[in-house]
Every structure is written in C-alpha cells, then in structure tokens.
Amino acid sequence: MTDLLKRLCLLDGTSGDEGAVRELIISEIKDFCELKTDPLGNIIAFKKGKKPSAKRLMLDAHMDEVGLIITSVTHEGFLKFKTVGGIDTSALLFRCVRINRDITGVIGGKPIHLISAAERKKLPKCDSLYIDIGAQNREEALKSVCIGDCAIMESDFTLMGDKVISKALDDRIGCALLITLLKEESEFDFHASFSVQEEIGLRGAKTAAFGINPQCAIVLEATTAADIAGVAEENTVCKLGAGPAVSFMDRSTVYDRGFYNAALESGIDCQPKSAVAGGNNSGAVHLTREGVRTLAISVPCRYIHTACNMADIKDIENALKLCRFMLNGICGGEIE
C-alpha cells in the first residue's frame, strides 16, 4: 500500500486537472471491476462481490489536491496565480512549485533584509505573490507555460518510521484505500467513485452520487490532526496513531449516527473526530436525491493543505480494516 500511496501522491492533480491521477487509478483497477468516467471526470466503478448487497453502497475518495492556477504572465515573465482550494500563504512563500507536471518554478518575494520589522511579522497578501520560472520576459515564459496551467507545491515522499510525509496525502490516502478494496475479493457488491473537484466545493461527488444513486455511502478522507506542540488538548481534533477518525458532525454534514456508533464499536482502533470542523464529500453525497446515509472514515493528517502532510501508516491500515468491517456490515445487513 505504501508504494501505491507514493505513486499516487507524487502525481500532480490540482482540482480540475486530475487526469494523471485518474489514469493511474484506472490502470490499477481496470482488471478488477467495471468502470466508466462520467462527464465531470469522476471514475465510477462497480465491484462484483460474491453476494448481492443488502444496500446499494457507494465508497468515495477524491482524486484532486489543493494547488495553484496561473492567471496571467507579467511583462517581466513572472506568473500571477490564484489558489485552488484553501492554502495558507505561509505554505506558499518561497516554495518550490511544479507547473503542468513538468516546469519548476519558485514563489518569490522580498528578501528578509529588505523588509521592515513590522512587515516581517505579517504574511504578505497572497495576491502579491508570483511564480518565478527563471524566464527573462513574458515571451520566454509563455514558451513553457500557458494561462490556466495548474501548479502544485513540490514535495518528496518521505517515510520516517511509521510516519509518511508528502503532499496530497489528502486524499490520495482515500484513493489508495479504495483501490485496495476494489482489487481484493469482496463478499458483497459495491460501487465506488474517485471524484474530482472536492477542494473547490465537493463538486465531483455531487454528480458521482447522483449517477450511482446509493442508499448508503462511506467517504474515505484525510482530516486535520492538530496533535502538535502548542495546541490545547481540546483543539487537537484527532491524533496520529490512534486510528482513523469517524465524524459525528462537521461543517458539511450531520453523519448517520447508526453508522458512527457501529464504527466506534467495531473493535478496530479508531477515534471520534472531536471537533465540528472541516468538511468533505459527505456534504454533497448525503444530500443526493432523496438523501443518503453517510459515514466518513478519515485518516488523521497533520499539516493538511501544505506540501508536507504527515500521517501514520498504522492509521491507514486501520482505516482499511474499518472500511472492510463497515462495508461487510452494511452490505450484509448486520449494520442497520
């Protein structure tokens, strides 16, 4: 799974530009399930199990990641950009980016020596930032990039004991889990969506869920873990190493309490997500058509929406176990 996760994370897939991720996922799963790509670019898959399912279940993970989009090129050859998804400016300043999967650039700024003591304490406005690809003027820049090209914050994929550090763990972890479930034998039939455009407002999941028309759904995600120095215990949300987080409520969804309780009582290491914060594709999925009973299983992730997400491999393994447990429970009719 770590190798699969690495290959997924190192692909660039800013929202709306998920093509490379989609290609890899299709090549991984095509021999194990029926699949199609819907008009927005979601991969919609059906896994034939040994038995029909008691409930029409959909599993979802999103393929996209936060990134940047080039909006203009200055006469001097610098690229202006907008963020795609929520990115703190501290994660951008003086950062190496990769544009269009190929071109290296850096987000430039005024060196520390030339800024006043007051300026040093505040982040610059995001719209004052620019990408420098080393072009000497607009014409040279436009030989390498186009307006509308996407960029990601470049990172390595680092394994440190049982911790993994990389960009895009949100939500390539979910993709890796879902790929694994599709490739193994399943007791029951289930549906899957690898959805686009989560980071800009849960857009892909909306059409994917409409198309699949599920009765129940499990959203596989990565969520903020604030178990870091300087954060009060009550604000940690969830902790690395304590198992996947299951949500009772976040800013997009009040989750199905039956599923939530079943997950916590499964005997598999997991933890409640102890804050009403963030949101995920559940927000779109649970409101589809007449409504869908939904659970989110989220792997705790520090430094989310930066180039250095950090997660615990044990939590990913337990998320897989919890997924299987919920899938079999819901499809087998044991979890009501």
Added chain:
Amino acid sequence: MKTIKETLFALSSADAVGNVREAADLGFELLSQYTKAEKTDSLTVIGYLKGNSDYTLMLDAHIDQVAMVVTDVDDNGFLTVAKCGGIDIRSLPSRSVTVHGKEKIPAVFCSTPPHLANGETEYDDISKIKLDTALGEGAKTVVSVGDFVTFNKLPAELCGTRVTGRSFDDRAAVTCLIEVARRLSDRELPVNVVFVLSDSEELGLRGIRTATYKINPDEALAVDVSFGDGPSISAEECGKLGGGGMIGISPALEKRISKKLVRTAEQKNIPYQLEAMGETSGTNADMIAVTREGVPCCTLSIPLRNMHTDTELLDLKDLEAVCDLLCEYILSGGVMND
C-alpha cells in the same frame, strides 16, 4: 572536471554550519585540485597559488549558510529552534528541513491547523514555531540541544541558464572561487592569490576576521551575493539577473579597486553592473578592510533572488561573468601598481 553548474549544485546540496562540515570538506576537496589547500580549526578553508611577487591578493567567499539550531527537544518529538542568521520565519510553517542529529533526519515545521487559523498569526518569534520530527518520544535518542537544522531543498534547473536552490548565498561565490582557481592554476601570476572559503559570515563576519589576520593580504575582494531584481523590489535596491557581477562602490570600500574592476570589465568586454551603497556593504569586506592596519578591499557580488531561503534563484551567466572578471583582474595584478 565539473561544470560551474555541477559545482554549484554539489556545493548547494551539502551543508556547512557549526560542526556540520559537508560543504567545507567538499570545498577543500575541490580547491585542493588546483591550489595548495588547508583546513583550519573552524570551517574555513584556505587555498594558495604562488605568484611572481610578494603582493598577496585575497579572494573571499563564505562557506557557511543560514541555518537553525535546536534549543529544546520535548517528550513528543517536537523541537524548538533558534536562528543562525537571517531567516524569514513567515515561510517556515509546513517547511521540510534536515536535523543534523546522531543521524540526519527529516522534520517539518508545524503549521497552524486550518480550524485554528484566524488570519492574525504574528510571526515574531521562531521559538513559537515548533519542529515536528515525527519520532514522538524517540526523538530524544537522535536529537540533542545544539544540533543544527538546515533547509533540505535540492537545487533545480529553471528556464534557460537560471537555477534555484538553497545556500547559493554564498556557494555561488565559492563556486566562482573554485573555477577561478582552476583557470589560474597553471598560469603565471603577477601576485600571490589566496582563496578563502570563510566560516560564520552569517553570524556576523566572524570567520573572515581571523582568516584575514592570518593571511595578512595586501588587497582583498569579498565575493558574495546581493539582491536580484523582482516585482516587489525597487530597481535601485537590486541588481539585474543576467547583468553580470555587481561591482561594489561605497565609502567603506577601496575606490581604486572598484575603478580597476570597472576598467578591466570594460577592456575585456565582460558584463558588469555597479552596486553603490551608502555606508558599509554588509559583507565580509566590512571586516577585511579593518583587519590589522587595514586592507584595501572591495565587493564583487552575484545578483540573487529570494536570499536566505531554500528557493534562492540566480543566473549561471552571472557566475561566468564574475569568474571572467576575477581572472582578468588577478592577471592584471589587481591594484598592486595603481
């Protein structure tokens, strides 16, 4: 033989601060190929080329880099660090770095979790931005107070002849000195040339102080980086990338050298630009000039964007121009006869 780019990338990929010697050792190895080189008690490396006179011209480029040092290791694997040199702490959150502990380990600076961010974060104290080793309680077995922390970004090519990476301040100039040593090693020289890769510039021009005392030169050039152009920087504050080396002119620098550098560049058709400064230069030249009874000294600087970050950016053409100018200047005898 390495190209200028290869030398720069190799030096940029190594670290030199405090007891971390990698870049200094590499500098020694490279300089030893062309000069009689020696290591000193600090990171400073000195290489000597003999000339046909008693006149000694010293070239300086500092080998140390901006970095951080561990001041606390907590029970959960989070470190507190202090700055070694000028670092923009606003860009630290979520940045990946190397901790030079018992072994080299990666670590990530904590960023404010989105649900706790209110857009009002004040970046006034680096000790508030903790460093996550991902090792939990195991951190204490690998990391100790006093261990150094460096950026870990590897250099990369950009458009044309431009490149990005860490510690180009001042490995770009170290690269030039090694290239100059290579070009001059089999030439007849009118003056003795001493190449100094000096320690602890970023902590207040310290290494060059003792090195200059030891060498006692007749003349010196501090080769460093200076501010490159960019959208947020006014033209009078910076040099143009690709415009050649920036020849320093300031009340604290020796005007004969500034003029001779300009004259040499004009005669040999080497690109250059002028960097006029109101007072001192903020480089090792300030220290060299007031060592012992005083040393005539000037600066020659490479324009560099994003100074003191791991995404510093420069044009390799400027390194070529600086090497060309230094060689011609040395072969002309500096200001020995001016």
